[in-house]
Amino acid sequence: MQFLLNNEIVRVSDVEPTKSVLSYLREDRFLTGTKEGCAEGDCGACTVVIAELESEGLSLKSVNACIQFVPTLHGKAVFTVEFLRRQNNGNLHPVQQAMVDKHGSQCGFCTPGFIMSLWCLYNEHQEAKTIPIRSDVRSALTGNLCRCTGYKPILQAADAMFEVAPVTFDNDGLRDKLLALKTESPSTYSHTEGQLHSPTTTAELLQLRADHPEATLLAGGTDVGLWVNKQFRTLSSIIYLGDIPELKSITQNDQYINIAAGVTLSNAYKALAKHYPEMNQMWERFASRPIRNVGTLGGNIANGSPIGDSMPALIAIATRVVLSSVRGQRELLLEDLYLDYMKKDMAADEVVTLIKIPLPLADQAFRCYKLSKRYDSDISAVFTGMAITLDNDLVSDVKIAFGGMAATPKRASHTEQFLLGKSWDEATAKQAMTILKQDYSPMTDMRASDQNRMQSAMNLLYRFYLETRPVNPLTKEMTDVFGEV
Template identity: 45%
Template sequence: MPHPNLHFVHRGELVTLRQVPPTRTLLQLLRDDLGLTATKEGCNEGDCGACTVVLGDKRDGRLHYSAVNSCIRLAHSIGGMALWTAQDLAAPDGTLHPVQQALLANHASQCGFCTPGFAMSLFGLYQNQVCQGQAVSREQALDALSGNLCRCTGYRPILDAAQQMQSWPAGPVDEAKTLSQLELLAHTEQGLEANFSYKSPDTLAELLHLRAAHPQAQLVAGCTDVGLWVNKLHKEFAQVLDVTRVAELRQIVTHDTHLSIGAAVTLTDAFAALEASRPTLHTFAMRFAGAPVRNSGTLGGNVANGSPIGDSMPLLIALQARVVLASVRGKRELPLESLYTGYRQNVMAADEVLTHIQVPQPQATEFLRVYKVSKRLEDDISAVCLAVQLHLKDGRVAQASIGVGGVAATPVRARQTEAALTGQPWTPATVAAAMATLRAEFQPISDMRASSDYRRAVLGNLLQRFWLESQGESEVSLADVSLEAL
């Protein structure tokens, strides 16, 4: 089967690469095919950030920049976008970019292996923030660098560099030219050949038609899960169907009753939308992977992948979110927890795709918290995740909904604990009874992340923390909560 050509913008110019195989990663394309070896390979699984590059796409008439991991991104996914690598920062005469100047001035590099990745994450921040006339806060710098690992330098000089990037004359990105090239690419026909090896349809109708005709094709979104199957399990796919360009799936629409988030909305944008009406979710959102993974990965990919330790699902279950599935036969809607039938198994038929996640708007009586327990604060997978939404009326629990991750083969709803809380006075005695119920409700496994006993103990403790926070104790740390023996 012939492979499609790949068209993108690099250094302001249109580039066409012929016959790019569907599972060629962007990092392989850069280093092996194009000889752009400034982009480094470290872990090859999205964890270290050495391979970070920046992608540009047109949003609201201007360029938006995203730092992503090139190692777990399929090369074809950058079709129609602009690309910058660490080799594109300095001006043609060798003048360093402000990002590079700042790293140099702050002695922010030792062995240097991580430095191209840090420079690219900072470049994305520089273009989105500094070039818009905004200073970079320490928190923004920390977030932008949350997917980059440095083993030598220590982070203080790198963070200092991030906050000093505005001190040098602006870098040489020609936005007007890049935008006009992207405009040209937007009108490039993809070709309608039935026998494709990689396809990124633009509309939902086209996606559903292709899905029905090619149910065996590997569906991909941000590829932050699938990329690992390619790199680590050496999976080859004869056909890849990429949902990330489908216009309907990229939209977030605010309704009076709910927020409708398209399945291909990135985790970065989905969490921003959720935080707009529920600001307490910010801390949790920052605990989901690191920024480059959130910039590629989608909410729909997280939900469809259905990992028992996926982080958005406990939250979405607690928020009573519903998912919309569609095929050429029509669409159907169901509660998120009903999507799953077993370990990474779900009710989706071979011709169906997940199109939207619908999240009810908050009510005045809502008290919501979501807790993630992992070995490392940043860029780590949950051992346990607990999300609790209570509606309190006249000192009683009018309604409780609780989502849990890390305790069963799928993300689950804690129905017994919900029943133990509903209708009860919101008192320490009710909380103690609910903690016992929650600890007994699931039989989690022991694995390298945590033992079964730890998972059950910590679940109860998190509910105690929820109680303390509902009493006005903000920012309760786990150290403040007793780890009771089972």
């Protein structure tokens, strides 16, 4: 396999398939600017920038090196903090200079990660000839934690990096280099520790899946990477989905937004939020920018965690999922994919290939709410998606789904049944809140107690009522503690 490391070609044949990019950089290349903090995608000390050619052209993304496996770099370019000074003829890059000038660093451990997130933002805006506003900067830094400096000087540095002479990134040069890297390389990376297959078509993927039902499917690796780092699992056979252009497409017809399983969370939620602006906050609050840059919608759905964010929102709007295998395709309602805790209606040879999200229905009111301890980069304690249609103030259709309340993402069937045909008024909403107790018996864990979860779910249903009631509905600014954040 081969890739560009700080703009120079590197060929690799001797690293274990699950070696993290972070370990490779530090241990094999002595590029120790990239740090390890948490090894689970949370702190951003390991942030690097990965560039690749996509259908829309060259993309540069901030990524957590700690949970990416080295062979997935094949055909891509990785940039570490060491590159920046080289890019500016030995001088500090404007991003670095601004961090110095604004005192954006104390112990310095988090600093290379911040620098790389800011460098990515800097290049994006240099290319577009724009200056980011504060919310863009905050969003770009959602995956970086600092324990000593405090964020204000870092935000000030982000403003200051545009105040000095610009250093432009050679996008065209990189594009040419990446095109030249595209070789007829074998699609299987083999090592004594295991194999990583990289199919480039869906047909090839399905055949590999049929031949290797024991293999681990790897998309963005934001769940799988943790199995290796935190659970020390050995994955001797991996099928990587990241090199299949068909799995990265987003299309639309008069009924559905069709999102292929390998579309990143960033791109998927960008497409969804155009039709469902109510998903904007969920998009922003789903993990962090670097996680959304690589994590896929298909991975979120296929993993099927009871606390995953996408499922309750998508179930409430009757999303369908397509499973494919060499035997053919089948399509089911997303909620029917989940049988029990982490158990899915998915055969060993099947792969999630497409997610079909219905276009918004006229007269349907939809909301989704995330409750977590932190605003950014936090797993939900409770997540809900709710959709309601009224016919002369009477509930003609309603779908309510919760995450964090049961062993799977689950519809509130008793509550929905109760609501159908009722007048959508205060008394109905209050009664529906109590009926939710028939639908869920949540558990207590580090994120919330069972009582907290139940009470929160009831309150979210009430909030949904307040925002969607026929008379005097409350606006988002009135119900949301974060308002327009």
